[in-house]
Amino acid sequence: MKHVIIYxxxxxxxxxxxxxxxxxxxxxxxxxxxxGASANTTNNIMEITAVLEALKQLKxxxxxxxxxxxxxxVNAFNQNWITKWxxxxxxxxxxxxxxxxEIWEELYDLTQKHIVKFIKVKGHSDxxxxxxxxxxxxxxxxxx
Numbered sequence: 439m440k441h442v443i444i445y446x447x448x449x450x451x452x453x454x455x456x457x458x459x460x461x462x463x464x465x466x467x468x469x470x471x472x473x474g475a476s477a478n479t480t481n482n483i484m485e486i487t488a489v490l491e492a493l494k495q496l497k498x499x500x501x502x503x504x505x506x507x508x509x510x511x512v513n514a515f516n517q518n519w520i521t522k523w524x525x526x527x528x529x530x531x532x533x534x535x536x537x538x539x540e541i542w543e544e545l546y547d548l549t550q551k552h553i554v555k556f557i558k559v560k561g562h563s564d565x566x567x568x569x570x571x572x573x574x575x576x577x578x579x580x581x582x
Contacts, residue, residue, distance in 0.1 A: 439553075440465055440500045444492045447507060447561070447571035448484025449579060456582050457481065459488035460574025462567055463495055470495065471570075475578035484575065485511050486541045493548040502554045507561030507568055515556045520546050 443464040450457040457479035463470045472491060476484070485508035496502070506512050514520045520542060523529065528536045528543070536542060559568050 440498065442496060442500045442502045443505070444489070444502060445505045445559075445565075445567035445571050446485070446488035446492055446511075447568060447575050448481055448486070448488050449572060449575035450479060450481040450484055451579055454478055454480050456579050457484040458575040458578030459484045459491065460571040460578065461488045461492035462571055462574075463492055465500075471574060473574040473578040475582050477582055482508075482510050483538055483541065486538060486545060488571070488575070490541060490545045490548065493545070493552070493554075496552065500552050502552045503557060504554060505557045505559045505565075505567065507559050509558060512556045512558040514542070515549070515554070516558075 444461060446461045448457065448459045456475065456477055458473060458475040460473040472495065474491065485506065489504055489506065489511055523536045523542065524546060528539045530536055559565050561568060
């Protein structure tokens, strides 16, 4: 089974406002960069979208390590929020509808096709891959 390392980041100019996302996928010594943008979005949507779009690139079941500076994304999986939301018909512990449900549902489904581990990294620090993803995300915004 392939081992894939993915770094992701999302950015927003205003919140809501124009946003971008970037991801780097690494496997077998190869590297692929992807990015995209949306004219009216939020930072959280861009963070989730970065992971979603990266996982869409995988064509076979893989061991995947996802590195993100988004506590929202990492905690949704590592603290089992997403499983609780799903089991609670996409409601939070406070019985409120989960924000960004459609993206979370799609991301949840994709994570079930792989063996996925989420790792939190410190944003805007000395991590070259996280910094590169931030560059991809902000550059995508500038192309809108």
